[in-house]
Amino acid sequence: MQIAIGLFPGFTALDAIGPYQVFTQLPDAAVVLCASKKGELADDNGLLRLNIAHTFEEVDAPDILVVPGGFITRRLARDGDPIVDWVRAAHPGTTFTASVCTGALLLGAAGLLDGLDATTHWCAYEELARYGATPTEERVVRRGRVWTAAGVSAGIDLALTLVAETYGDAIAQAIQLGIEYDPQPPFDAGAPSKAPAEIVELVRSRSAAREAEVLGGE
Amino acid sequence: MQIAIGLFPGFTALDAIGPYQVFTQLPDAAVVLCASKKGELADDNGLLRLNIAHTFEEVDAPDILVVPGGFITRRLARDGDPIVDWVRAAHPGTTFTASVCTGALLLGAAGLLDGLDATTHWCAYEELARYGATPTEERVVRRGRVWTAAGVSAGIDLALTLVAETYGDAIAQAIQLGIEYDPQPPFDAGAPSKAPAEIVELVRSRSAAREAEVLGGE
Numbered sequence: 001m002q003i004a005i006g007l008f009p010g011f012t013a014l015d016a017i018g019p020y021q022v023f024t025q026l027p028d029a030a031v032v033l034c035a036s037k038k039g040e041l042a043d044d045n046g047l048l049r050l051n052i053a054h055t056f057e058e059v060d061a062p063d064i065l066v067v068p069g070g071f072i073t074r075r076l077a078r079d080g081d082p083i084v085d086w087v088r089a090a091h092p093g094t095t096f097t098a099s100v101c102t103g104a105l106l107l108g109a110a111g112l113l114d115g116l117d118a119t120t121h122w123c124a125y126e127e128l129a130r131y132g133a134t135p136t137e138e139r140v141v142r143r144g145r146v147w148t149a150a151g152v153s154a155g156i157d158l159a160l161t162l163v164a165e166t167y168g169d170a171i172a173q174a175i176q177l178g179i180e181y182d183p184q185p186p187f188d189a190g191a192p193s194k195a196p197a198e199i200v201e202l203v204r205s206r207s208a209a210r211e212a213e214v215l216g217g218e
Numbered sequence: 219m220q221i222a223i224g225l226f227p228g229f230t231a232l233d234a235i236g237p238y239q240v241f242t243q244l245p246d247a248a249v250v251l252c253a254s255k256k257g258e259l260a261d262d263n264g265l266l267r268l269n270i271a272h273t274f275e276e277v278d279a280p281d282i283l284v285v286p287g288g289f290i291t292r293r294l295a296r297d298g299d300p301i302v303d304w305v306r307a308a309h310p311g312t313t314f315t316a317s318v319c320t321g322a323l324l325l326g327a328a329g330l331l332d333g334l335d336a337t338t339h340w341c342a343y344e345e346l347a348r349y350g351a352t353p354t355e356e357r358v359v360r361r362g363r364v365w366t367a368a369g370v371s372a373g374i375d376l377a378l379t380l381v382a383e384t385y386g387d388a389i390a391q392a393i394q395l396g397i398e399y400d401p402q403p404p405f406d407a408g409a410p411s412k413a414p415a416e417i418v419e420l421v422r423s424r425s426a427a428r429e430a431e432v433l434g435g436e
Contacts, residue, residue, distance in 0.1 A: 014239035014397065017266075021232035021370065024263045031265060040269055045242045047249060048235075049269040051258055101398075121398060139402040151398025152239065156371065161404045170417060173407035177421045179232065180319075180339060180369030182408030183401035184357040186379045189391035190400030199388060203395045 001029040001166075004062035004090075007052065008035060008076060008083050010214070013043045014152050015068030015100040022159035023064075025175045026167065034059040036082035044070045044214075056086040064162065065094050068155070069101030069120070071214040074127060077109035084109045091145075096162060098147040100155035104128055107146065116143045121151035122192050123207040137193070153190075156181060219247040219384075222280035222308075225270065226253060226294060226301050228432070231261045232370050233286030233318040240377035241282075243393045244385065252277040254300035262288045262432075274304040282380065283312050286373070287319030287338070289432040292345060295327035302327045309363075314380060316365040318373035322346055325364065334361045339369035340410050341425040355411070371408075374399060 003023045005016055016033075023031045034054040035041050042049045067087065076083060088110040091097045099107045104120035107113050108131025118133040118141050125135035140158045141148045149158035160181070164172035189195040195203075221241045223234055234251075241249045252272040253259050260267045285305065294301060306328040309315045317325050322338035325331055326349025336351040336359055343353035358376045359366045367376035378399070382390035407413040413421075 012239070013235050013242075017231050017235040020266065021230070024231075024265065031263070033265060045249070047242065047251060048238065049271070051267040051269060053267070139400070150400075151396075153374065153397050153399040153401065157402050157404065164404055169405065170420075173405050173413055173417045174421050174424075176403060176405055176407045177410065177413045177417055178369075178425070179371050180408055181371040181401075181403055182357070182368075182412065183371065183399075183403065184375050185394060185399055185401065186375065186382055187387065187391050187394055189394045190398055192395065194400065195391055195395045199391045199395055202388075203392050206392075207396070 001064070002059070002062045003029050003031045003064040003066070004059045005031065005033050006035065006056065006065065006067045006083050006086060007033060007041055007050070008070070008072065008081065009041050010044045010072035011068045011070045012101060012152055013048050015070070015103065015155050018153060018155035019066050019100065019159035021179055022156060022163060022175055025178055026163065026171070032059055032062070044072065056082060060090060061093050062090060063095045065090055065097045067099050067103035067106050069099070069103040071102070071211050073102040073105045074211065075215055077105040080109065087112070094145065095166070096145050096147055098149070098158060098162065100149045100158060101151045104133070104148045105131065107148065108133055112146050116146060117141055118143070118146070118148040119150050120148065123204060220277070220280045221247050221249045221282040221284070222277045223249065223251050224253065224274065224283065224285045224301050224304060225251060225259055225268070226288070226290065226299065227259050228262045228288045228290035229286045230288045230319060230370055231266050233288070233321065233373050236371060236373035237284050237318065237377035239397055240374060240381060240393055243396055244381065244389070250277055250280070262290065274300060278308060279311050280308060281313045283308055283315045285317050285321035285324050287317070287321040287323070289320070289429050291320040291323045292429065293433055295323040298327065305330070312363065313384070314363050314365055316367070316376060316380065318367045318376060319369045322351070322366045323349065325366065326351055330364050334364060335359055336361070336364070336366040337368050338366065341422060
């Protein structure tokens, strides 16, 4: 069982590391981090710098494929980045193809979401709809082999659900206990339907500003 | 405001990246990842390979200091690794010194937990007690300037709580919403008091086996 997490410069760290932490606890799965080229690749803060050991070409037949998000995915999806080609080429052979956060836009650009319900970060529903998907306000949306998760931290829930589906509930529970995932956020403000209205507006406007910055005034 | 996350070969990825993801959303904080030397440093799976840009010496006066865990911390704590010296030297000047998971053993070895309530991964309570701490089964334990979090994923809760304390509730809620931290684990099995007994035993025995492996039959 090979589980590939596809990366790109500007990915959001927790989107990828949440699933990574879950999948690497599996006793008989090979997790591989890959990108369009080997060598250094930084996250969206430019602070987390990874050394990538495997190219997409080397990882052409994963059983499970996962892509994280990041503001930059809007551009990668639009321009047809190598990660979009990789998703398109690998998807027919996967057991599951999944995204976290705005990684859903990459699945969309690869043509996987046309006519499907799907989710993404709540700030990107409109963008998601451009790929023919019906944005759905759920934590994890499962439609056949294509699974999408909500923003950033939702990758942990997606990965545990994928493990339960593939390896059974006991293995998923053991991993949940191993990473002591008994979440106790200090506030109940993690979704736009739950957070105070002014907080929702604050985050929405900051997200729009950051998006404009990353997309360079397009 | 400088927030330092101190790393070491063999750290557990999500322990560090959970807080990293929260802190890097702060508009006016400088997050820095540091280690005993610059260059490549791998996590406990050997798959996530980081390029470290800053040494502990360069980061000698952080405002907030956070250390992750990993099986290897048992050895680092016992042998007095450079990260223990760094914690000991920097702690008098910090606003908060914090740990995630078995990072608590590093605080313990630095002499910070003697006589204090503290927490760590639930498999390491006994080890924690060796440093004079009273192991406490809570998600985040706050005792003055010394904060400790439970296993792996608890670092997200710790970081949001620290942000609320330092920057106020609104900023913490905005970050929670930004990373869409509205957790919905597929099972309620994230703590030993909640998981089925046979799952608890499975994880405990695997943890002991992994610990023995990492510590090399000592």
